[in-house]
Amino acid sequence: MALTVSREFTDPSAAELLPTVRQMCDDLLAPRAAAAEEAGEFPREVFRTLGAAGLLSLPFPEEHGGGGLPLHDYLQVIEELASAWASVGLGVSVHTLACFPLAIFGSAEQQQRWLPAMLGGELLGAYCLSEADAGSDAAALTTRAERTQGGYRVSGVKSWISHGGVADFYVAMVRTSDDGPKGISCLLLDADSPGLSARPPERKLGFSASPTAQMVFDDVPADGDRLIGQEGSGFGIALAALDGGRLGMAACAVGIAQAALDLAVRYAHERHQFGRAIADFQGLSFLLADMATQVAAARALYLTAARKRDRGEPFGVEAAMAKLFATDMAMRVTTDAVQVLGGAGYVKDYPAERYFREAKALQIVEGTNQIQRVVIGRGLRPS
Amino acid sequence: MRGLRRDRCPLPGPVTGLTVPLSDLEMIGSNRSGRLTGESVTDPSWDQQNTDGPAIARALRLVPGGAFAVVRIVVCVKQVPDSWAEKKLNPADNTLDRDAADAVVNELDEFAVEEALQIQERLGGPDDCQVTVLTVGPEKAIESVRKGLQMGAGDGVHVVDDAIHGSDALATSAILAAAIERLAPDLVLMGSESTDARMSVVPAMVAERTGRPQLTFAGKVDIADGTVTVQRVTDYGYDVVEAPLPALVSVVEKINEPRYPSFKGIMAAKKKPVETLTLADLGVEPAVVGLSGSWSAVQEFAARPPRAAGTVVTDEGDGGTKAADFLSAQKFI
Numbered sequence: 009m010a011l012t013v014s015r016e017f018t019d020p021s022a023a024e025l026l027p028t029v030r031q032m033c034d035d036l037l038a039p040r041a042a043a044a045e046e047a048g049e050f051p052r053e054v055f056r057t058l059g060a061a062g063l064l065s066l067p068f069p070e071e072h073g074g075g076g077l078p079l080h081d082y083l084q085v086i087e088e089l090a091s092a093w094a095s096v097g098l099g100v101s102v103h104t105l106a107c108f109p110l111a112i113f114g115s116a117e118q119q120q121r122w123l124p125a126m127l128g129g130e131l132l133g134a135y136c137l138s139e140a141d142a143g144s145d146a147a148a149l150t151t152r153a154e155r156t157q158g159g160y161r162v163s164g165v166k167s168w169i170s171h172g173g174v175a176d177f178y179v180a181m182v183r184t185s186d187d188g189p190k191g192i193s194c195l196l197l198d199a200d201s202p203g204l205s206a207r208p209p210e211r212k213l214g215f216s217a218s219p220t221a222q223m224v225f226d227d228v229p230a231d232g233d234r235l236i237g238q239e240g241s242g243f244g245i246a247l248a249a250l251d252g253g254r255l256g257m258a259a260c261a262v263g264i265a266q267a268a269l270d271l272a273v274r275y276a277h278e279r280h281q282f283g284r285a286i287a288d289f290q291g292l293s294f295l296l297a298d299m300a301t302q303v304a305a306a307r308a309l310y311l312t313a314a315r316k317r318d319r320g321e322p323f324g325v326e327a328a329m330a331k332l333f334a335t336d337m338a339m340r341v342t343t344d345a346v347q348v349l350g351g352a353g354y355v356k357d358y359p360a361e362r363y364f365r366e367a368k369a370l371q372i373v374e375g376t377n378q379i380q381r382v383v384i385g386r387g388l389r390p391s
Numbered sequence: 392m393r394g395l396r397r398d399r400c401p402l403p404g405p406v407t408g409l410t411v412p413l414s415d416l417e418m419i420g421s422n423r424s425g426r427l428t429g430e431s432v433t434d435p436s437w438d439q440q441n442t443d444g445p446a447i448a449r450a451l452r453l454v455p456g457g458a459f460a461v462v463r464i465v466v467c468v469k470q471v472p473d474s475w476a477e478k479k480l481n482p483a484d485n486t487l488d489r490d491a492a493d494a495v496v497n498e499l500d501e502f503a504v505e506e507a508l509q510i511q512e513r514l515g516g517p518d519d520c521q522v523t524v525l526t527v528g529p530e531k532a533i534e535s536v537r538k539g540l541q542m543g544a545g546d547g548v549h550v551v552d553d554a555i556h557g558s559d560a561l562a563t564s565a566i567l568a569a570a571i572e573r574l575a576p577d578l579v580l581m582g583s584e585s586t587d588a589r590m591s592v593v594p595a596m597v598a599e600r601t602g603r604p605q606l607t608f609a610g611k612v613d614i615a616d617g618t619v620t621v622q623r624v625t626d627y628g629y630d631v632v633e634a635p636l637p638a639l640v641s642v643v644e645k646i647n648e649p650r651y652p653s654f655k656g657i658m659a660a661k662k663k664p665v666e667t668l669t670l671a672d673l674g675v676e677p678a679v680v681g682l683s684g685s686w687s688a689v690q691e692f693a694a695r696p697p698r699a700a701g702t703v704v705t706d707e708g709d710g711g712t713k714a715a716d717f718l719s720a721q722k723f724i
């Protein structure tokens with residue numbers, strides 16, 4: 009079902025894009041989501057169609073083939089996509105995360121060489137930071153890039169990598185020295201690099217259509233020009249990418265919660281008990297009212313953070329707040345949506361239980377919500 | 392330019408609840424209609440072979456004197472109420488209530504636009520083949536032209552005039568025909584029916600009025616040597632039909648997969664020219680169109696009755712046969 013949300017955009021072109029996005033959601037995403045999630049099938053061709061329509065490059069500069077949209081407008085597209093099919097909204101956000109290091113920190117020469125193809129819609133990216141022993145403490149990563157004559161050889165294992173095994177390029181944070189966070193560098197690697205392989209996808213609680221896999225780097229050669237930014241600047245690049253990525257997760261969370269709310273409202277008006285629609289019971293309508301209010305608040309929070317970034321101001325703390333609030337909100341709202349549907353909410357004939365399972369992941373990815381609090385807490389200083 | 396001439400119109404009028412079998416309408420222009428090549432194919436597996444693009448381009452663009460000519464395609468699109476929405480008639484004049492539902496481009500017309508764009512790509516691009524989107528409709532209908540431009544068409548024509556309101560298929564076809572005469576394209580592409588009126592007669596009428604061969608229900612279109620060849624979808628497979636250009640082709644949804652407008656296409660469409668024309672510009676008399684000039688009129692209408700209970704087939708060992716009989720009686724199998 010199409011979202012009923014009325015939207016405001018910074019760039020009027022985004023408003024003109026919205027009908028196409030909604031048409032794609034209605035025709036291409038929503039009808040397939042349930043079956044593909046059940047079967048654990050990654051919808052590669054859906055991403056090709058999105059790419060052909062320019063939806064895989066919206067927030068990047070037009071000079072490199074991007075759409076040149078402000079983050080504020082791009083994120084609302086993510087929200088719409090996630091509302092129809094969360095794995096697709098998440099996937100577009102992950103692709104953006106993977107393009108970000110080159111688009112912001114790459115040299116002009118590197119950008120000219122690789123960026124147009126990465127933004128062209130045919131290719132899909134993955135972002136490799138986490139490792140089995142370096143999750144929240146990502147700076148403890150041990151995947152190592154040894155210097156060789158013309159570049160590096162990379163060895164190690166990255167964990168929980170979205171699009172692992174299906175991506176066309178991988179941006180990887182690797183250790184180039186033992187100097188803690190300052191010893192981390194960022195490399196851009198092709199999927200067909202020798203020695204790079206994916207382990208079988210993880211079996212997950214939700215997001216089954218979005219493959220998450222360990223990526224094995226077995227002495228993978230990388231030319232020197234594959235280094236994005238300076239040697240040792242990789243951790244800063246990774247965190248900068250995550251600031252935007254967290255807003256992507258917030259937008260996905262709001263999309264899922266909106267879908268759950270829409271479903272709950274529709275069901276509550278159709279379902280009759282004690283001779284009337286269950287929506288007519290105040291006990292239930294207050295639940296729906298709280299859900300709707302939380303969704304609206306979370307949307308306002310992520311859009312405020314995005315506008316800050318679009319004005320060129322620091323927005324890391326606001327992004328962390330938006331990610332924390334929106335994903336916790338989505339967990340509550342999807343839980344309540346299951347409750348509104350009762351038994352029907354618990355069985356798989358309705359998507360309520362799927363929204364609930366999907367919301368859980370968003371409290372963990374791109375920094376757990378505890379880590380978001382760490383970021384926010386650090387930003388709270390007496391002025 | 393040929394105006395509307397009722398004396399040439401073989402349909403009695405005015406009539407209510409007009410249903411004319413398409414085959415009859417096709418007889419109207421039979422002397423100029425697409426010629427059956429004699430190839431009738433019952434195997435519905437489509438000929439997916441790609442035609443040799445450059446060869447077509449050479450064959451088609453060569454005009455007398457050896458100069459290269461641009462191929463011009465006009466695609467007719469209609470704005471209709473969203474096919475999923477419940478449609479309403481306006482009790483004041485028994486015409487469609489256009490405010491009752493979201494307006495969208497008639498689905499089959501998007502296939503026609505897509506086909507035009509694919510032909511354009513095969514012929515070498517916009518320099519070799521121009522695609523124009525044409526619509527007849529109220530102010531708001533320009534949105535459907537815009538959608539065609541967003542998909543990739545080069546320019547648009549919007550015929551808008553208060554006198555058009557309430558035009559039936561015959562009247563609409565007169566306006567479309569006048570616009571097409573003015574644009575004089577090599578090929579006219581249309582969807583084979585609209586989701587609101589569902590009469591499937593306008594392509595045939597426009598072809599007749601403009602003196603073009605009509606090739607209807609196309610599931611595949613090829614152009615070569617000044618000839619258009621289509622696979623005309625039938626109940627049993629397809630017929631191969633060909634005609635010299637200029638011609639008119641109506642398409643069915645099998646023909647392609649319409650693209651979504653790209654973000655760049657949406658941006659570019661804003662700068663593309665759309666010509667607005669009135670009936671006077673086209674030399675069409677207001678008296679022959681609109682509610683008063685239409686040959687058919689809706690005299691009354693009633694809400695759809697609530698859905699009747701379905702047919703229950705009880706399986707007494709022969710359920711499969713009964714279900715198959717039902718389906719074949721409904722022509723599903």
Ligand SMILES: Cc1cc2nc3c(=O)[nH]c(=O)nc-3n(C[C@H](O)[C@H](O)[C@H](O)COP(=O)(O)OP(=O)(O)OC[C@H]3O[C@@H](n4cnc5c(N)ncnc54)[C@H](O)[C@@H]3O)c2cc1C
Nearest residue numbers: 135136137138143144168169170369372373374375376378
């Ligand atoms: C579906 C999915 C997709 C993912 N995709 C990617 C991807 O594409 N790329 C990528 O690099 N990673 C990805 N990840 C990994 C994800 O980013 C990590 O799982 C996450 O950062 C948490 O790390 P961890 O799992 O090691 O948990 P841990 O760090 O072990 O945390 C365990 C618990 O301890 C808490 N904790 C840890 N440190 C603190 C602290 N200082 N204060 C308070 N509490 C703390 C955490 O909040 C958590 O509750 C993905 C994960 C999932 C589930």
